[in-house]
Amino acid sequence: MGRGKIEIKRIENTSNRQVTYSKRKNGILKKAKEITVLCDAQISLIIFGSSGKLHEYISPSTTLIDVLDKYQRASGKTLWDAKHENLSNEIDRVKKENDSMQIELRHLEGEDISSLNYKELIALENALENGLKDVRQKQMEVHSMFKRNSRILEEQNKELNFLMQQHLAEGERMLGQWI
Numbered sequence: 001m002g003r004g005k006i007e008i009k010r011i012e013n014t015s016n017r018q019v020t021y022s023k024r025k026n027g028i029l030k031k032a033k034e035i036t037v038l039c040d041a042q043i044s045l046i047i048f049g050s051s052g053k054l055h056e057y058i059s060p061s062t063t064l065i066d067v068l069d070k071y072q073r074a075s076g077k078t079l080w081d082a083k084h085e086n087l088s089n090e091i092d093r094v095k096k097e098n099d100s101m102q103i104e105l106r107h108l109e110g111e112d113i114s115s116l117n118y119k120e121l122i123a124l125e126n127a128l129e130n131g132l133k134d135v136r137q138k139q140m141e142v143h144s145m146f147k148r149n150s151r152i153l154e155e156q157n158k159e160l161n162f163l164m165q166q167h168l169a170e171g172e173r174m175l176g177q178w179i
Contacts (some may be wrong), residue, residue: 032057
C-alpha cells in the first residue's frame with residue numbers, strides 16, 4: 001500500500017507544521033548524506049527554519065567556501081564582491097601580522113630565541129637596550145616629578161603651619177583681652 005499524495009500548501013496548524021518540518025528536514029539531510037556517499041558528490045545544504053534556527057550539511061570531502069566558489073564559477077552569479085574579498089585579504093594580513101608580533105614578543109621575553117641567527121639576536125639586543133633606556137628615562141621623569149611634588153607639598157605645609165601659628169597667636173591675644 002503506497003502513500004497518498006498531499007496537496008503542497010502551507011500547513012495551518014502550527015503543531016502539525018513543526019512535526020512535518022522536523023521529519024522532512026531530517027529526511028532531506030539523510031538524502032544529502034546518502035548522495036554524498038553513494039555518488040561521491042559534493043553537497044552543501046543549508047536550512048533555516050521559521051524560528052531562524054540553522055541546520056546544515058556539508059560533504060566531508062569539501063568546505064562550504066569551496067562549494068560556494070564552485071557555484072559562483074558555474075552559475076556566473078556573484079555571491080560576494082571585491083569589497084568582501086579585500087576584507088578577507090585584510091583579515092588574513094592582520095592575522096599574519098598578529099602572529100609575527102606574538103613571535104617578536106616571545107623573543108623580547110627571552111623565549112624561542114634559539115632559532116634566531118646572529119643578526120636577529122643583535123637586533124633583539126638593540127631593541128631591548130632601547131626599551132630599557134626608555135624605561136629608565138621614564139623612571140627618572142617619575143622620580144623627578146615625585147621630588148617636585150614633594151617639595152611643593154613641603155612648602156604648602158610650611159605655609160599652612162605659619163598661618164596656623166598666626167591664627168593661634170591671634171586667638172591667644174584676643175583671648176587675653178577678654179580675660
